Amino acid sequence: MTRRHRYPVRVRWISTAVIGILVIALVAASAVSVVAVPRQVSVLPAASVDSIDDADVPDAVLASRTLFDSAPVAVVVAQSADSSTTADAADLAIDNRVPMFRIAPDTAEAVSTELRRLGVARAVRVGDDVGDLGVAVTDDPSAxxxxxAAGKGTGAIVLVSAAGPDAIATAKASGAATVAMPAPDPRVSGEAIRLLKERPDAPVRVFGAGFGDRAQVMRRIELARTVPELPGGGQVMFPGRxxxxxxxxxxxxxxxxxxRQSIPASIARVKKLAARYDRLSPVPVVPGFEIIVSVASAAPGPSGDYSSVLxxxxxxxxxxxxxxxxxYVTLDLQPGRMDFLTQAKMFRDLLRQPHVGLALDPEWRLKPNQVHLTQIGSVAPAEVNRTSSWLADLVAKHRLPxxxxxxxxxxADMLGDRSKIDTRRDELAFVIHADGHGIPSVKMFTWNRIVEGLPSxxxxxxxxxxxxxxxxxxxxxxxxxxxxxxxxxYQ
Known part of the structure; x- marks a missing residue:
């Protein structure tokens, strides 16, 4: 077995683009129709939401229109308010089951229109002045x-992503079981999955940017109800962990x-390490093993591939x-002169388990006549795509997370032209892993270089x-x- 020889590195994440707001109500086993309204709003069934004409409707206004018929009182707070004041306003709205709105110069008119629709006689302000809303405003919560209020969320499930705290509070105040998620996908949240499984006949309303069209949301809800979960909950790798x-x-x-230690000792060690990050990470931390299952070797071996397969x-x-x-377990391949797909298939049985992923290590992928530690290996995007396609098909066939x-x-050359790597398969979370050692400046130099021009x-x-x-x-x-x-x- 060879000792790994490394150089510097770095990596990147792709943030979700915000492209509007989607509202979807899904009723299990019912025939539904879709009515398109501005801001890419699809409504199932059409009668469950008022049509929206303003293309710039704030999230909380859209939530109010969807989930409240009327309300004599509402809670308002300045959008510039600090998080503590905003949280106090949210608690007040939820406890009293009335809508909540954050007020900014560009949202005041839309909120004022919604207050009139609801029949609000007075708004209870938390914190600083919010200006003229066309209704009486008081800072007395006893009002x-x-x-x-006539909320109509009781019995519904509301999933929210990329929406403000006022939209979330309004959904909760309506009586709906509401889950705020880190990404616009029902599968990202263990709590959302639990609700969807426990209440298969409940209408589901989805608020937030990036959920996709009705067909995609319905497919993902169906998967959420039937697919096993990952360690830490949910069925999507990131950003939920x-x-x-x-x-x-x-x-x-x-x-x-x-x-370097037994299986129980390794589990204890990685859990202790993960706990150090749990205090620093805004999302849950899951311990993992990345297990090298084919090891680059100095000798060609019986097959001549310079790789020892466990x-x-x-x-x-x-x-x-x-x-x-x-x-979570990731199986790492160092295939020598063998191709990645051939080796991956050897571990098909393990990869069929929900908590097992796959890693390709191009440093140890040799061309004919190359040997380890004389040349740095590389892999063509076409071979990566063949391997990812096979793995994605395996996930789909066996209904895995x-x-x-x-x-x-x-x-730079290890993955060839990265723009040719196909990352479209939803069954996989594609990770470019900065894999090198050195002093901090060297590691960061490599990291910054790798982050540039990542595939989507x-x-x-x-x-x-x-x-x-x-x-x-x-x-x-x-x-x-x-x-x-x-x-x-950690290596």
């Missing part, structure tokens, strides 16, 4: 006492920390124990080396890398 993984191969301590039965105890412990598909890189729909990963980084980044410093990596491994 809410005894007033009853951050993975902190130990790297290496069982029984090979020179390749990384995975091989027996599946040697890896299975690690995968099984990880599942029970809530640890999304899998991490990790591409290691520290050299790509998340970023980062590796820390216990002995070869001088010094190794602490969790706090790692989380300060920009953009913040989502898959962080």
């Amino acid at each position: 809410l006492a005894g007033e009853a 951050r993975v902190i993984a130990l790297y290496g191969s069982p029984g090979a301590p020179e390749l990384g920390p995975v091989g 027996d599946v039965d040697a890896v299975r105890p690690w995968v099984d124990a990880a599942r029970k412990a809530g640890v 999304q899998k991490a598909f990790v591409l290691h890189q520290f050299d 729909r790509t998340w970023l990963g980062w590796k820390n080396f216990f002995t070869e980084d001088k010094p190794m980044f602490s969790p706090k410093r790692t989380m300060r890398v920009a953009p913040t990596p989502w898959f962080i491994s």
Whole structure:
């Protein structure tokens, strides 16, 4: 087995573009029609929401129009208010089951129109002045006492993404079971999945940018109700979790920390490491193993491929124990002169498990007549695409949650023309993983170079080396890398 020889690196994430707001009501097993209204609003059924003519309707106004017939009182707060004041306003609206609106110069007119539609006689202000809204405004919360709004969210499930706290509070105040999610996909939230499974006949309304058309939302809700969940909950890898993984191969301590202790000790070690990040990460942290299942070798071996493939039965105890412990597993391939797809298929049985993803390590993908440590390996985008397509088909066929598909890189040529890597398959979370060692300035130089020109729909990963980084980044410093990596491994 060879000792890994590394150079510097870095990685990136793709933020979700905000492209309007979508409202969808889905009623299980019912025939529905779609009415298109401005801001890409689709309504199922049409009678459940008023038509919207203003293309710039604020989120909370749209939520109010959807979920309230009338309200004699509403809660208002200046959009410039701090988070504590805004939270107080939200609590007041939810407790009294009335709509809430944040007021800014560009939203005041739309809010004022909605207040008239609702029949609001007075608005209760929390915090600073909000200007003229066309109704009486008071800062006395007792004005809410005894007033009853006609909310129509009772019995509904409302999923919210990329919407303001006033829209979320309004949805909750309507009586709807409301889940705020980090991305516009029902599968990203374990709480959303629980509600969808427990209440299959409930109407579902989805607020937020980027959910897609009706067909896509209906398909994802159906998957949410039927597909198993990932460690940490949900069925989509990111941005609902951050993975902190130990790297290496069982029984090979020179390749990384995975091989330096027993399975129970490895689980305890990675959980302790993940806990250090849990205090720093705004999303839940999931412990992980990145297990090298085919190891680059100095000798050609019986097959002449310069790669030693582990027996599946040697890896299975690690995968099984990880599942029970809530640890995500990524199988790492160092294929030598063999192609990635051929080796990936050898581990089909393990990859059929919901908590197991796949990593390709192009440094160790040799061309004919190349040998390890003499040349740095590389892989053509076409081979990456064949492998990702096969894995995505496996996910779809066996109704699995999304899998991490990790591409290691520290050299510009290792992945060829990355614009030719097809990242469209929704079954996979594509991760470009900055895989190198060195002093901080060298690591950051490589990171910054790799981040430029990433394919769309790509998340970023980062590796820390216990002995070869001088010094190794602490969790706090790692989380300060920009953009913040989502898959962080230790070798």
